[in-house]
Amino acid sequence: MKHLFILIILLFSRAEAQTSAFSIADSLYTIGNYSKAINEYSKVGGLSSALQIARSYNAIGNYEKAIKQYQYVVDEDVVNQLAQLELGKLLLKMNRFEEAKSVFTNLTDVNTDNPEFQFYLGEANRNLNLSEESLEQYKKAISLDSTNLRSLFQLAKYYTIKRERDNALKYIIMGLNFYENDVSLINLHALVLFNDSQFEKAIPLFEKVIELGKDKDYVYEKLGISYNKNWEFNKAKEAYAVLLKRDDTNSQTYFDLASVYQKESKLDSAKIFINKAMAVQKPIFVNGYSQLAYIAREQKDFKTAFKFFERAHLEDNSDARVYYNLATTYDQFSTDLQKKLNYYENFLKHYPNEHPFYYETARKRISELKEEIHFTKE
Template sequence: MKLFFILTVLLLQIKAEAQTSTLAIADSLYSIGNYSNAINEYSKVGGLSSALQIARSYNAIGNYEKAITQYQYVVQEDVTNQLAQFELGKLLLKVKRFEEAKSVFTDLSILNEGNPEFQYYLGEVYKELNKADESLVHYKNAVSLDSTHLRSLFQLAKHYTIKQERDNALKFILEGLAYYENDVSLINLHGLVLFNDSQFEKAIPLFEQVLELGEDKDYVYQKLGYSYNKNWEFKKAKEAYAVLLKRDDTNSQTYFDLASVYQKENKLDSAKIFINKAMDAQKPIFANGYNQLAYIAREQKDFKIAFKFFEMAHQEDKSDARIYFNIATTYDQFGSDLQKKLGYYENFLKHYPNEHPFYYETARKRISELKEEIHFAKE
């Protein structure tokens, strides 16, 4: 009997040592990215720890369905395993199984109310489900649990920046930057908030910092060029637009923006050159080009040419009330036919009745004056 007991202990010890050896091999294979062979070795060991490693291995090689099945097995066997649930929830979110992900992260947030990550990921799930109000609640919950939770602060700041709610956006941007002053995403949002608020002088150093931090993107140069122009820094504006044109010389908007710089400098011949280049770059869309050429002609007091370009712009885009209003006012400046002047203003009110009050009142007042002039001219 004693001999049998000793043999049993020895067999168990040998089995445990074999499992330990197999597990060590599996862990070694996993650590160097040899996931398929690691799965085979973990399968020999068995147990929940090995099942979790198999799930991770399937996840690593992109076999997401098998990974989910393994994670679900681990969670089913041990409902207190928050790590397995957390990894399962993130994977479900990744493969767009949002309702299932929501269920997992909701359970986790109940298990561990003080974890900001679970709140953040609930926010991510609700964002994907197009439930913005719910997502904001969970991002704010994450921040209340951890005031330095940058990803939640960024999502809140981004939401309010897009909505152009300046004060709310700045609140979360500045909270994030107080913790990490070189967060390029938050600095970029800070610049955009100020840009959208027409605070171009304050936006400039932020966009410059974004570039210095390696975010060398076209939209940054576009915002910088526009801000430099608004801040009367014409040389820097031209340099920003030159970078964009070097990268893409077919973008008509960059030519238009550059023309605006020269126009503001009163270098009208150069402005014309870039407007024409813009129109060549994107020939189907001429309205903006004709409109800008008309403004330049009007600045040069050549009202007949301005009128011609405004008419051409109107032919390209009849939805823009400002273009037709400029047709009316420009003809009013050089034309001699009172009936024709009256007709332009009446057509404006007829076709664009709900435009800006200034346009409406100007047209209405001018119609009254012209009718009086026509009446006295007949007498």
């Protein structure tokens, strides 16, 4: 009895010492002193310490050692879902998607009712470019928890990119009903409406995205276009002014700003910004020359328009629309019937598979010109 009593005291003392050592390690871990915490956990031993060591390595960025520790815990305790979840998330972070998929497949097999496991399996499949499988997992996550915001976002994003308006809006609205100020979902909502040419409805959403702190360049770009399409020219100019303040070498911003002035019939200002766009544009000027040509044609200055279309064609002779405009503009001011005919015939020769309207107009005009030339000779 005496020996048994001593043994119990020794065991109790050892357990108490381990508890005390574990508490010390935990306190070091809590305040972020991870290296010392690892040393203390190592002294204690056991699976709980091994899990904490894995977390400590993860926290300090030593991911390979963290993965080895997590794997040790998972191998020793196959029912430890928390260790598997943390391991799978770390594997995703390290772009080890096949391994992550294996972990989350196991978790979803064991626990089919956990929406987080379904979501992360969806993430692994998405990164493996398995779109159908990832969509299935996100939908399963939502069926288990309709407020699973990350799954809702991934579905909404996928259908927005695919231009599937109704599906995108379905998941966007579901998410916003749960959290009305989710900036990512509001942004997707704005993009869906923008892509659907519903510019007036998209404007307040883009404005809210900026108000919520996501003032990315593309938001101002699409907001500027939306203002322009909605005839709110001053607001469009303000949006483009923000972009130019951030980057005054972006030719597209100047072109977009020029289109605002052109729509206002302020053609001299439009030309100024087109020239600025061309001054910073690299390496091709087709867009700039074409826009200057359109403005000149609008001003009934067909010779100048023709010269700009010629320059655009020299920059890129693969653009059929440029050459078509070259032919029709020459037709508007020249009296040289044969040269007019040559332009239209060259168009059909070099661009035989273009838009039916271009083809039919050119073909009809060739017939008319040949008749005019014939009667002139007569």
